[in-house]
Amino acid sequence: MDGDRVEIDGGIMEGGGQILRVSTALSCVLGLPLRVRRIRAGRSQPGLRPQHLSGLEIVRDLCGGKLNGGEIGSTEITFTPGKIKGGTHIADTKTAGSVCLLMQVAMPCVLFAASPSELRLKGGTNAEMAPQIDYTVMVFKPIVEKFNFTFNCDIKRRGYYPQGGGEVVVQMSPVKELSPINLTERGTVTKIYGRAFVAGALPIKLAKDMSAAAVRCIRREIRDLYINIQPVREPDDQAVGTGSGIIIVAETSTGCLLAGSSLGKRGKNADKVGIEAAETLLQNLKHGGTVDDSLQDQLIIFMALAKGVSRVKSGPITLHTQTAIHFAEQLTKAKFTVTKSEEEDASNDTYIIECQGMGMINPNL
Secondary structure, eight states: OOGGOEEETTTTTTOHHHHHHHHHHHHHHHHHOOOEEEETTTTTSOOOOOOHHHHHHHHHHHHHHHSSSSSSTTEEEEOOOOOOOOEEEEEEESOOOOOOHHHHHHHHHHHHHOOOEEEEEEEBBBBBOOOOHHIIIIIIIIHHGGTTTOEEEEEEEEEEETOOEEEEEEEEOSSSSSOOOOOOOOEEEEEEEEEEEEEEOHHOOOOOOOOHHHHHHHHHTTSSOOOEEEEEEGGGGGGGGGGEEEEEEEEEEOOOOEEEEEEEEEOHHHHHHHOOOHHHHHHHHHHSSBOOHHHHGGGHHHHHSSSSSEEEEEEOOOHHHHHHHHHHHHSSSSSEEEEEESOOOTTTOOOOEEEEOOOOOOOOO
């Protein structure tokens, strides 16, 4: 079998866990045996961390596959996928490792399963270096559902750094195939809303301060829109540990959603957290694209699997996106082109990401 394994170099380009997520998900969907070497070679702690291992294990369980080299710190794995089954699957990082990253690796797989799936994902819901669960629900979900599938995401409990302990339940049914998307018209911003949250030992005043600072910052650039950022204290029975953060979403006349978010941490002023999120949002609005820089790379795997041509207008192409495109092309027959967008004035750094998808048909349906 080894002769037919796809060989992946996990140390090139972005060099992190994303390479592992994209390539294992595609290996599972396409039934391609895989070897990944030099896992996270570019990181200060190379090899598998708990959340990467949980991601690999849930994919293995989803398809009854075989995983070798699956232990913490391992820098090489081989994976042989089986048939993707539905049913209930649990993944637990046992740390504050991000549940959203677990969702990223599992979701493409369960779309091509034989029956509906329920994923119980445990870990951090609002973690550094990963999308917050609020982003996943408020931005990622409505946009990714344009590929013609739906999912339900129920936040049972929030969990924060360092102990995690959050739980999210994702339910989804398989599809025959994915439709392409066309996100090339930004339209105008029609509303701005969000939530500033505190949990555990933190007072609601911090959430109000984050919200107020974010609104002041946005007001300097956008004067005429009502901005509604709700300060929230997470109920004690629905949150583990102490955490705070903010997410702000801008919605446009064509249904685009772009966001900015930030997390609080000890010693970081609440105003600074709010301003950071507001500045990220304004930065994402400046380039004229239809997706923000967090969503850009998350759409690539779906564009590659969809049937037909997908087009997305974005700001500057991130290294995460370049990496996702590289491995999606290596594993599927999809073809991507990235071209500078012509119609804007020259000051805008906008691009069109176009993909001729491979048209994956679910063999299990």
